[in-house]
Amino acid sequence: MEAWIRAFVLILLFPTFSEAVVRHYTFKVVMKNYTKLCSTKSIATVNGKFPGPTLRAREGDNVLINVINNINSNVTIHWHGIRQLRTGWSDGPAYITQCPIQPGQSYLYNFTVTGQRGTLLWHAHISWLRSTLHGAIVILPQKGTPYPFPKPAKEKIIVLGEWWKADTEAIINQATQSGMPPNVSDAHTMNGYTGPVRGCSVSSKGTYTLHVDHNKTYLLRIVNAAINDEIFFKIASHKFVVVEVDASYTKPFTTETVYITPGQTTNVLLKTDQSPSGKYLIAMSSFMDAPVAVDNITNYGLLRYKGGHLGSPLALTSMPLINATQSQLKFINSLRSLNSKKYPVNVPLTIDHSLFMTMGVGVNPCATCLNGNKLVGTLNNITFVMPTIGLLQAHYYKINGVFTDDFPANPITTFNYTVANFTGGLGTLNGTKVYSLPYNSSVQVVLQDTSIIAPESHPVHLHGTNFFVVGMGIGNYDANKDPMNFNLVDPVERNTIDVPTGGWTAIRFRADNPGVWFMHCHLEVHTSWGLKMAFLVKDGDGPNQSIIPPPKDLPKC
């Protein structure tokens, strides 16, 4: 594009007055036959695009998205990481904050972006529809506010995902009926391109190519929209400088490998300082350091310099092994909040509510399942049972019998959570339980992985607030010793964090957003199994401390 056209387009997109604006979007959910990849199949898309359109706004803007459901399934959309201050009605998780948008219906999501800037993602939040219903959210700083790092010459979005040759609704339905783990995916995607697909010959149409100018700094906005796979991401011969995660600025650090879980976003600076006549492999591969089957196919893309020769040599890169725990932990432990004057860390120093939650999987009876039982997910030994209306409606309209507010702050029984061979019962309790928090209380949650069946790394996502990651460790959390090593100075602030395999993670947040906020594993297989719960944050007494009334078009069940 000519520079003057680009400037004109930018002016159209971002008017020069500094007040916040209203941004209108129409998201039409439609089926589309997708033929670009190895197999042709009909997928749910927004506006016929895969990945879906990018939602762009500036900090402070009011964003309105009219979601029109033109497919045969119920749909909801979640604006992952958007705080939704007092606007839980627009958060999106089905049966938590809303009833689904049924076929032929529409719903206007309406929220204001407050105190956030960076990259996030949107995705469907019902069943497994998010496998193809997803896209990036880009929040620019307010006009006149620069990035706290050198201004990049250009910005590129890279959405990572997972692809099944079969319909993903059939995949999760089959797993639910059998009680067994769902089939692993057949390919990984980079901006919709698969590269190698299980059982298919590679098609050249399936390779993502990032075209760059030489000697420039690019901002890559990397989004992991995969269903079940935690991902390593690399570009041969190039290094990244991480500057932001989950729309929170970080202290810059240099790394060859980005580690990113489903639900996370990572902004990195990339200097295009290598020989322009080369071409460079871009690679994404799974991380899994437990005896659990995942898609182990590496997807490749290409970085090419403009003007480079077609026949130029290909620079390769080696990915960390699939079980490279050290690469995972090294990346996570390098993350620190920027903690500048303009972007300070507001980590709670005193705690009103301290919770300890065991997490993992179990086995419950299921007469109709393959082996007479089924795999389930648990938090404090409770498998969450989805209600049939939104918890937020039940709370707001005081409808009894939908949930109980007795989610336990501690495990019902204590045991060696990470013992090599767990010999206790594998069963769990079923319930729709929330944990109630008074407005503005400070909260600490220590999430403890268990070795029941198998220990596993779980990316835990909390809706409605960011949290600070004050500590992480391997083995059993020690409430006497471990808090002494907590980082209360510059802990990373984000909305999704791993609980490492056979380890624990401590997070803190302030419950200053009234509503009902989902917390769950962002591996969709575990969410489907019930590894989820919700916090109910009560209204405060002040004028701006209560949930706004529900919109008139809020879907009904």
Ligand SMILES: *[C@@H]1O[C@H](CO)[C@@H](O)[C@H](O)[C@H]1NC(C)=O
């Ligand atoms: C997809 O292709 C099938 C078979 O060719 C056709 O019946 C169907 O109408 C197509 N669907 C869409 C949404 O184009």
Ligand SMILES: *[C@@H]1O[C@H](CO)[C@@H](O)[C@H](O)[C@H]1NC(C)=O
């Ligand atoms: C969006 O919600 C705000 C309240 O948060 C309300 O004032 C405004 O009218 C709503 N906008 C639309 C278009 O419904």
Ligand SMILES: *[C@@H]1O[C@H](CO)[C@@H](O)[C@H](O)[C@H]1NC(C)=O
């Ligand atoms: C899952 O994989 C099994 C074994 O390859 C296959 O028989 C089955 O059809 C797959 N399920 C779906 C829904 O594609």
Ligand SMILES: *[C@@H]1O[C@H](CO)[C@@H](O)[C@H](O)[C@H]1NC(C)=O
């Ligand atoms: C790279 O860019 C910098 C700053 O724009 C410039 O000073 C330098 O000469 C350039 N180097 C090359 C090799 O083009």
Ligand SMILES: *[C@@H]1O[C@H](CO)[C@@H](O)[C@H](O)[C@H]1NC(C)=O
């Ligand atoms: C990938 O996993 C499949 C089974 O899911 C296995 O057969 C294959 O050997 C694995 N490949 C590699 C490179 O580990």
Ligand SMILES: *[C@@H]1O[C@H](CO)[C@@H](O)[C@H](O)[C@H]1NC(C)=O
């Ligand atoms: C990781 O995987 C490699 C290759 O599959 C294997 O040789 C190695 O023993 C594994 N490491 C651990 C710690 O399990």
Ligand SMILES: *[C@@H]1O[C@H](CO)[C@@H](O)[C@H](O)[C@H]1NC(C)=O
């Ligand atoms: C818990 O189990 C682990 C792994 O088997 C073992 O190393 C540890 O000593 C056990 N801890 C306690 C308190 O028994």
Ligand SMILES: *[C@@H]1O[C@H](CO)[C@@H](O)[C@H](O)[C@H]1NC(C)=O
């Ligand atoms: C755990 O069980 C496995 C196989 O059942 C066995 O090989 C291993 O020695 C056991 N480990 C411990 C610490 O008991």
Ligand SMILES: *[C@@H]1O[C@H](CO)[C@@H](O)[C@H](O)[C@H]1NC(C)=O
């Ligand atoms: C979880 O609850 C079930 C059902 O009451 C029980 O059998 C099991 O031992 C409990 N497990 C743990 C780890 O507390």
Ligand SMILES: *[C@@H]1O[C@H](CO)[C@@H](O)[C@H](O)[C@H]1NC(C)=O
């Ligand atoms: C919330 O609590 C903090 C710490 O006590 C206090 O500084 C802040 O003013 C409170 N906010 C509101 C809205 O009450």
Ligand SMILES: *[C@@H]1O[C@H](CO)[C@@H](O)[C@H](O)[C@H]1NC(C)=O
């Ligand atoms: C409540 O919010 C409105 C609109 O955001 C603002 O104008 C008003 O000053 C706030 N009131 C208080 C007491 O914070």
Ligand SMILES: *[C@@H]1O[C@H](CO)[C@@H](O)[C@H](O)[C@H]1NC(C)=O
């Ligand atoms: C769609 O949602 C409505 C309202 O909750 C529910 O009654 C209906 O069974 C759902 N349809 C499907 C196919 O799940």
Ligand SMILES: [Cu+2]
């Ligand atoms: Cu999980």
